[in-house]
Amino acid sequence: MRFPFRLFAAAAALLAGCSLLPSARATPAGPTPVPVPSPTPLPAALITFNLTPPEATPADAEVVLVFLDEVTGFAYNTTVIPMQRLTDGRWSAETYAPAGALVRYRYARQEPELAEEVSASGEAILYRVARITGPGEINDIAGAWAGLTYQGTTGRIVGHLYDGASGDPLPEMMVDVAGIQAFTDGEGYFRIEGLPPGLQRVTAFSPTGSYYSVDQGAVIATGSATLVELRMVAATPVQVGFEVTVPANTSPGPPARITGNLLQLGHLFTSLPGGASISAARAPVLTQLDPSHFIFVATLYAGTDLRYKYTLGDGLWNAERTPDGSFLTRRLIIPEESIILEDAVSTWRGGDSGAVTLHVSTPANTPSGDLVAIQFNPFTWFEPIPMLRLEPNEWFFTLHGPLETAGNLGYRYCRNYACGSADDAATSARSTTGRPITPSPALQDLRDTVENWQWLEGDLPPTTVVAPEIHSNPEFEAGVEIVPQYRPTWPSIFAHSVDELAAGGANSVVLTAPWILGDNSPLPSIAFDPARSPFRSDLRQMIAQALSAGLDVSLRPALVPASGNLADWWSAAPRNSTWWDAWFEGYRSLVLTYARVAAETGASRLIVGGPEAAYALPGSTFADGTPTSVPSDAEARWRALLDDIRQIYRGTLAFEIDFHADAPLLPPFLEEVGEAYVYWHVPLSEDPDPTLAAMQISAGDALDALLATPRLQGIPLVLSVEYLSIDGAASACAPYPDGSCRPPESFDLGAIVDPDLEVDLQEQAQAFNAVIAEAAERPEIRGLYARRYNPAAGLRDLSASVNGKPARDILWYWFARITAGP
Numbered sequence: 001m002r003f004p005f006r007l008f009a010a011a012a013a014l015l016a017g018c019s020l021l022p023s024a025r026a027t028p029a030g031p032t033p034v035p036v037p038s039p040t041p042l043p044a045a046l047i048t049f050n051l052t053p054p055e056a057t058p059a060d061a062e063v064v065l066v067f068l069d070e071v072t073g074f075a076y077n078t079t080v081i082p083m084q085r086l087t088d089g090r091w092s093a094e095t096y097a098p099a100g101a102l103v104r105y106r107y108a109r110q111e112p113e114l115a116e117e118v119s120a121s122g123e124a125i126l127y128r129v130a131r132i133t134g135p136g137e138i139n140d141i142a143g144a145w146a147g148l149t150y151q152g153t154t155g156r157i158v159g160h161l162y163d164g165a166s167g168d169p170l171p172e173m174m175v176d177v178a179g180i181q182a183f184t185d186g187e188g189y190f191r192i193e194g195l196p197p198g199l200q201r202v203t204a205f206s207p208t209g210s211y212y213s214v215d216q217g218a219v220i221a222t223g224s225a226t227l228v229e230l231r232m233v234a235a236t237p238v239q240v241g242f243e244v245t246v247p248a249n250t251s252p253g254p255p256a257r258i259t260g261n262l263l264q265l266g267h268l269f270t271s272l273p274g275g276a277s278i279s280a281a282r283a284p285v286l287t288q289l290d291p292s293h294f295i296f297v298a299t300l301y302a303g304t305d306l307r308y309k310y311t312l313g314d315g316l317w318n319a320e321r322t323p324d325g326s327f328l329t330r331r332l333i334i335p336e337e338s339i340i341l342e343d344a345v346s347t348w349r350g351g352d353s354g355a356v357t358l359h360v361s362t363p364a365n366t367p368s369g370d371l372v373a374i375q376f377n378p379f380t381w382f383e384p385i386p387m388l389r390l391e392p393n394e395w396f397f398t399l400h401g402p403l404e405t406a407g408n409l410g411y412r413y414c415r416n417y418a419c420g421s422a423d424d425a426a427t428s429a430r431s432t433t434g435r436p437i438t439p440s441p442a443l444q445d446l447r448d449t450v451e452n453w454q455w456l457e458g459d460l461p462p463t464t465v466v467a468p469e470i471h472s473n474p475e476f477e478a479g480v481e482i483v484p485q486y487r488p489t490w491p492s493i494f495a496h497s498v499d500e501l502a503a504g505g506a507n508s509v510v511l512t513a514p515w516i517l518g519d520n521s522p523l524p525s526i527a528f529d530p531a532r533s534p535f536r537s538d539l540r541q542m543i544a545q546a547l548s549a550g551l552d553v554s555l556r557p558a559l560v561p562a563s564g565n566l567a568d569w570w571s572a573a574p575r576n577s578t579w580w581d582a583w584f585e586g587y588r589s590l591v592l593t594y595a596r597v598a599a600e601t602g603a604s605r606l607i608v609g610g611p612e613a614a615y616a617l618p619g620s621t622f623a624d625g626t627p628t629s630v631p632s633d634a635e636a637r638w639r640a641l642l643d644d645i646r647q648i649y650r651g652t653l654a655f656e657i658d659f660h661a662d663a664p665l666l667p668p669f670l671e672e673v674g675e676a677y678v679y680w681h682v683p684l685s686e687d688p689d690p691t692l693a694a695m696q697i698s699a700g701d702a703l704d705a706l707l708a709t710p711r712l713q714g715i716p717l718v719l720s721v722e723y724l725s726i727d728g729a730a731s732a733c734a735p736y737p738d739g740s741c742r743p744p745e746s747f748d749l750g751a752i753v754d755p756d757l758e759v760d761l762q763e764q765a766q767a768f769n770a771v772i773a774e775a776a777e778r779p780e781i782r783g784l785y786a787r788r789y790n791p792a793a794g795l796r797d798l799s800a801s802v803n804g805k806p807a808r809d810i811l812w813y814w815f816a817r818i819t820a821g822p
Contacts, residue, residue, distance in 0.1 A: 373414055513556070
């Protein structure tokens with residue numbers, strides 16, 4: 001988990017002096033503070049924190065212990081405790097914490113200059129986790145301070161978590177060792193690299209609170225793996241009712257929400273833009289009883305160290321404050337029995353700045369199912385927050401804070417939380433700081449108009465479809481494959497997206513479940529990342545929404561580089577025997593995790609392979625013909641993986657093969673799967689102004705060549721078709737200046753890759769028309785999916801997504817007629 005160090009300083013500037021703010025006063029600019037009784041203190045235990053500091057830490061340094069507020073945001077509302085240097089060179093501090101707490105903290109050096117702690121690999125420590133059971137000591141080892149390089153050796157931990165009663169593996173449990181976090185995979189395993197040698201503490205906990213947290217010590221040895229087994233006990237589910245009174249003159253606008261340090265309360269267990277940790281799109285909305293009273297009931301778990309707050313936005317923006325304007329995060333160790341909490345919000349404001357109401361009118365061509373969100377920028381762009389719809393194209397929001405900042409605050413509007421791609425065209429530039437707000441003691445009423453949305457300017461002429469008589473084939477799979485660029489806001493808008501697909505005639509959808517490729521040396525990092533990977537609960541929800549819309553669902557585990565492209569990631573890797581062992585282990589972890597989800601949810605197909613795994617196939621090469629140096633037993637490893645999948649998942653197992661200009665590389669184990677899923681990006685024409693007839697001839701010739709491949713005889717084929725929306729799309733190549741082809745994923749989600757590349761929506765549409773016209777006439781082709789579909793927003797961008805483009809109109813025309821019954 002990466003957290004840029006510069007955000008800490010920026011956050012400090014944003015909230016400078018918050019603890020010294022004057023008491024909030026009742027003014028027309030905001031709601032009147034409500035008297036709030038002091039909470040009953042939780043039983044506390046004296047805890048001593050001891051730190052073995054990085055080498056070369058001066059004896060006269062000032063080292064501090066920093067406790068974090070994971071609901072407001074990891075960079076905000078911190079508590080700093082000075083540490084004392086001991087005679088043995090360690091640093092120590094004492095503090096009290098409630099028994100049963102799960103505290104998040106980190107260390108920092110304040111002198112000779114400010115420096116946060118970083119891991120042995122140089123990544124900022126977002127937080128450490130400590131489980132408090134009673135009085136005792138917490139002993140930690142720090143790798144390095146920011147700006148310095150760790151000079152020591154490292155080891156790793158490989159562990160397994162399981163249910164203490166049933167012995168079943170526990171997926172998606174979070175594990176913390178020395179401030180480095182990992183999630184367990186579908187079989188309950190985790191791996192953490194780059195740990196300084198010595199005694200480290202392993203702490204595991206459930207993001208939902210459904211299991212009691214556990215910890216144990218583990219000795220890390222240089223260059224080796226320490227194995228740990230952690231037994232977790234299921235927590236008792238209890239009903240928790242929240243009754244809250246808000247200030248009577250709270251302005252209407254954004255709905256009241258509850259948010260907290262649990263997954264089901266909007267927490268994502270990662271650092272979001274700006275250092276926040278909560279997504280407003282995921283925070284539950286309270287039920288309003290009258291203008292000042294709200295309720296919410298949740299099934300939570302006994303023993304959970306619950307941190308929560310009420311908000312009209314997220315954990316930072318529009319969140320409740322104390323009467324003196326300071327940030328407020330409430331705390332409760334959930335008891336073993338159901339409980340009703342009666343709370344009162346004192347105020348939504350901090351400081352003397354008045355509230356800001358924002359009204360925005362959006363263009364007439366705004367899709368009716370879209371919602372509008374607002375995004376704020378005090379020093380960087382934060383997570384977007386949904387606005388209130390007043391009329392079909394009229395939206396409203398009231399901003400209460402934090403407004404106690406110097407200078408201007410920027411903001412912008414976007415569609416469906418897709419800020420950065422589906423923005424107001426007037427604030428869409430990469431360098432934009434948005435429209436300005438200048439805080440003022442007086443109430444401000446800002447009225448804006450979005451003249452155009454980025455990538456949605458103007459209206460398109462009607463789409464022309466060229467088609468012969470179309471023969472219906474209700475068994476033909478017609479649908480889209482979701483782009484593997486998951487965002488945590490997608491579950492909140494996905495139901496509408498699949499309803500649109502079904503209304504257009506689609507009968508199927510392929511959901512991609514990406515994990516992230518991080519470092520490729522010395523070992524490959526393949527990891528679940530909550531900012532870019534769906535939690536199992538989210539994936540189950542999206543599958544249920546698709547099934548409810550009448551769509552058949554396939555699941556495709558995917559690997560996506562954290563930055564750069566696949567070819568570069570693979571070519572720069574060492575690819576020695578140890579590296580290959582780690583890669584196959586990581587890929588197996590990914591695939592089996594989602595094989596379990598597919599089995600649990602009734603997904604009809606699981607797709608493995610594809611471009612991200614093609615470099616690991618026997619006989620694979622790079623684009624220049626250089627072998628990828630796969631191990632000699634690669635085929636045996638693949639066959640073992642397929643056998644493992646079959647122990648979990650009984651549906652259709654497909655292997656994805658790449659079909660471009662040359663004959664596809666077919667794995668030697670192809671007969672072990674039930675279907676070939678063909679990644680189709682075949683050049684249809686090099687002509688700068690290709691005709692549909694010429695493209696259709698090329699598509700037909702390529703299909704015939706594919707079907708004539710001896711080893712594909714008798715194997716069902718499904719096409720996953722990809723063409724960018726660029727001038728030259730029919731060539732299946734977006735050229736670099738040197739003539740080589742850009743990776744298509746670089747255009748995803750409205751990315752502007754090269755200003756010299758021009759959008760050509762019609763060429764993409766004709767390419768799809770050509771391919772589906774030929775595929776529909778060949779009974780060996782069992783289905784066609786449009787690849788890299790963006791479910792968040794229709795964009796007329798350069799990407800391969802057909803959402804909102806003429807290519808979608810082409811497919812809807814064909815899909816509705818092919819899938820229609822007799």
